[in-house]
Amino acid sequence: MRIVLFEPEIPPNTGNIARLCAATKTPLHLIEPLGFKIDNKHLKRAGLDYWPHVDVTVHPDFDHFVNTVNPPRMVMASTKAATPHHRFEFHPDDAIVMGPETRGLPAEMMEQYPVGVRIPIWGEVRSLNLSTATGILLFEALRQTDLIVD
Template sequence: MHIVLVEPEIPGNTGNISRLCAAEHLTLHLVEPLGFSIDDKHLKRAGLDYWDLLEVHVHPDFSSVERMLKGHHFYYNTTKAVKAYTQVSFREDDVLVFGKETKGLPEDMLLAHREDCIRIPMIEEARSLNLSNAVAIVALEALRQTGFPHLLKESGRLFKGGRDTHEYV
């Protein structure tokens, strides 16, 4: 599964998301311009010692992501969507796209992919959730639906399972 951050601005958020991606075996894609340097100490601090576990790609623009992940299903996360993230049947190779902290995803991108826009339900008065929290919520639901592929459980054995059944192998 892939996490795409389009023009992220806050190094701490991207660091937290990097740590999530490393721990959950998700590939991270960062779309420039970034609001920080990849070498930023806040970014590294939030990711702690997980950087060697992370697969990360930096792209000059979103079309670079589309070319690299052609054939994958993209979901665009936005507060403007009608469909909740829980109404989607995720697959292991899906792409979860998130926008910058201050503006979200560009309006033209949302309009072009209206059927694939999803949201986290929240009260009307709340503008949005923190980016790293939103990524964690949606990514972990997607992983839950796909049976947490590639992950270890406390016994050290690989964990496999589907939507309703789970077993150790």
Template sequence: MHNLNIVLVEPQIPQNTGNISRTCAVTGARLHLVRPLGFEVSDKHLKRAGLDYWDKLDITYYDNLEDFFMKNRDGHFFYFTTKGLHVHSEAEYPDNSFLVFGREDKGLPEELLHDNPENCVRIPMRNELRSLNLSNSVAIAVYEVLRQWDYPDLSREGKLTKYEW
């Protein structure tokens, strides 16, 4: 059993968190939300984006970043940032990896990035543009890790509803 963890530090946009929740549910990744959140968890936009997968989601809440790190000392942390020194697909993600993403408008605290330069990764993109959407970035990251792990516990084949292959 592989453990993949997605960490959102102070997410601000409920639709992004809802989309990320759905990605976590369909891939088996655990979701960690670090407060303060820019929305209420009961927000209709959050629920709409996650659709009917809320009961399939493994989610943990933390009061702040310090609380998160105190409760997750044994993980392998990768900080996804436009300021990263390494390409995300060149990193090797061991079991119990934590993919950490910052808030949509500010990213992760620079002190955290400065103190962990070897674990700061970047999804390549054009320099003149600010960043990818948070939920898209999480999806790219999750599927890179799962690709490296050979997609454990995930179905590789679909089936038609009206026909046989």
């Protein structure tokens, strides 16, 4: 299992996700361009002192990630995906790809990698916060694949 943040824009979200990845020993991949400098104080503050425990890789673009990591399956997270997360069958080697906070994943990526998942929303909001959504999807994936350690 791995988390992929495609062009993340908001430092505290990425810091929170890094902390989540440290807590679950899940590799984190950041796809440039980033909306902040990797040494941004807000990024470090959100990740607290957990950064040394995060298996993080920064890629210059999505193709570099695909070509170097070559994940067996990419799960594209989108409010437009048809399958809700609780009805989706995660695999232990999935790469869960999250889009930028203000625009989500590009339509071309969704077409090229058609395996998609969404978190149902029945309130009057367009989407959940990126770090919240990542936590929901990661823990569901870990639960389903028995990768949660008690």
